[in-house]
Amino acid sequence: xxxxxxxxxxxxxxxxxxxxxxxxHPFAGYLTLGEECPHCHESxxxxxxxxxxxxxxxxxxxxxxxxxxxxxxxxxxPTIPFTALMSVLGIVFALAVLPVMKGxxxxxxxxxxIRDGKAR
Ligand SMILES: [Zn+2]
Numbered sequence: 001x002x003x004x005x006x007x008x009x010x011x012x013x014x015x016x017x018x019x020x021x022x023x024x025h026p027f028a029g030y031l032t033l034g035e036e037c038p039h040c041h042e043s044x045x046x047x048x049x050x051x052x053x054x055x056x057x058x059x060x061x062x063x064x065x066x067x068x069x070x071x072x073x074x075x076x077x078p079t080i081p082f083t084a085l086m087s088v089l090g091i092v093f094a095l096a097v098l099p100v101m102k103g104x105x106x107x108x109x110x111x112x113x114i115r116d117g118k119a120r
Pocket of ligand 1: 018019020022023024038039042
């Protein structure tokens with residue numbers, strides 16, 4: 001069976017859908033990957049994203065927070081309340097972005113058949 005294009009796999013990962021069929025939800029929990037797709041039964045055995053998803057999350061969230069920091073510098077906002085607000089905002093953004101990045105890297109590892117950390 002032909003695998004979908006990388007762009008399609010990334011888009012399916014962004015909405016946390018199965019990289020093969022785009023219909024099933026391969027996740028059994030917030031970040032826990034199921035054994036197979038409930039729709040097409042594609043196996044996700046051995047697919048791990050390790051540090052890739054957290055790395056990409058830090059990259060994305062950092063860029064999302066930069067405009068707020070620039071506003072704080074421009075308008076000389078009080079440091080302690082702003083730092084508290086940014087901490088909360090950073091945690092909320094990270095919790096929202098992490099499962100999305102996990103979906104993308106699960107799809108990419110599936111596409112290149114990287115299982116248990118090794119290309120097969
Ligand atoms: Zn599927």
